[in-house]
Amino acid sequence: MRGLFWFLVLFALAVGLSMAARFNDAYVLMVLPPWRVEVSLNLALAVLAGSFLLLYGALRGIALTLALPGRVRDFRERRRKEKSAAVFEDAVRLLFEGRFGHALKKAAEAHAAGEAPGLAALIAARAAQRMREPGKQEAWLDRATLDDARTETARLMLEAEMCLDARRFDDAVAVLARLQQIAGRHIAALRLELRAQQGCGNWDEVLRIARQLEKRDALAEEVARELKLKAHRENIAQRCSDAGQLRAYLGRVPASETGPRLAGEVAKALNALGDHEQARWVIETQLNREWDSALVSLYGDAGVNAAARLGCAEAWLQQHPREAVLLVTLGRLCMQQQLWGKAQSYLEASLSIEASREAHLALAALADQLGRTDEANRHYRAAAQLPVSE
Secondary structure (H helix, E strand, O other): HHHHHHHHHHHHHHHHHHHHHHOOOEEEEEEEEEEEEEEHHHHHHHHHHHHHHHHHHHHHHHHHHHHHHHHHHHHHHHHHHHHHHHHHHHHHHHHOOOHHHHHHHHHHHHHHOOOOOOEEEHHHHHHHHOOOOHHHHHHHHHHHHHOOHHHHHHHHHHHHEEEEEEEOOHHHHHHHHHHHHOOOOOOOHHHHHHHHHHOOOOOHHHHHHHHHHHHOOOOOHHHHHHHHHHHHHHHHHOOOOOHHHHHHHHHOOOHHHHHHHHHHHHHHHHHHHOOOHHHHHHHHHHHOOOOHHHHHHHHHHOOOOOHHHHHHHHHHHHHOOOHHHHHHHHHHHHHHOOOOOHHHHHHHHHHHHHOOOOHHHHHHHHHHHHHHHHHHHHHHHHHHHOOOOO
């Protein structure tokens, strides 16, 4: 549309000039003794315009001719860059396709051509790692930073991931420490560090990183909960030989991270150390906060202060009258108090709600205690036919 507009403008200008020339009677007189030339002004202007155009065209042609070698060089350089860019793209594509041998070859070609040499070296290192060629992997990693200092952060991230894949957790932690000095701790680096600290068994660090990731919404709530539970369990296992350390650690656990499973682990460790009163307090506190059948079953394990436990369990029974596990626990506590009739009533009430192996075994033990062998054998057989509860 624009071209048509200028064509019409030029056409109108030409028409206007031709019409104006009809009314122009002027002439140009040129004298160069002994010659004398007289021409019309219109012709003189036309000759001047034509001469200018011819001179411009000649000069333009000379300039283009002189610039031709440089233009050829530029054209070849553009072609070379286009080819090297295509090779680099092929290397990336082949890496994602899983064709690591071809990816390594293309990345080496792109690196040699100078196309993003740092990134090409990282691609080659990743391909070599997938091909299980550690020598080439290390060589390409070293080249990445030498060729392009901007890839230092990317190289450290890749190196840390490679260390994790090779289960070299200590090396991964060291690499991530260097990365933190350069680029700080972003979410992807924190995720790698979480795996590395798990592998090293640094469970306090696992807790810290899991909390950070959860705070940034970078870790699913369920995953964060399981990670923190595992970390707490491992820390409890490391302190299971000292009741003081165990109680001190329990005091540092945030209320939001306590739960039935963690309370159960703590109670088992305290019972193993003989601190039954502290174990009782842990279970009672947790059950008053959140009911859990597995924790109720654990409540009847320790054989000390059974009277106090029995009173607390009977209070819970008012709130949970049809809780089969609670009835079994009450039966076991009554047996510890030698309240045989009451124990039998609780255990049979539990069986009337839900048949369980634990209730049958408790009734069998009760029958053995009272010398009722046939009844004990009957409960043993019934227990053997039921699955063991986890």
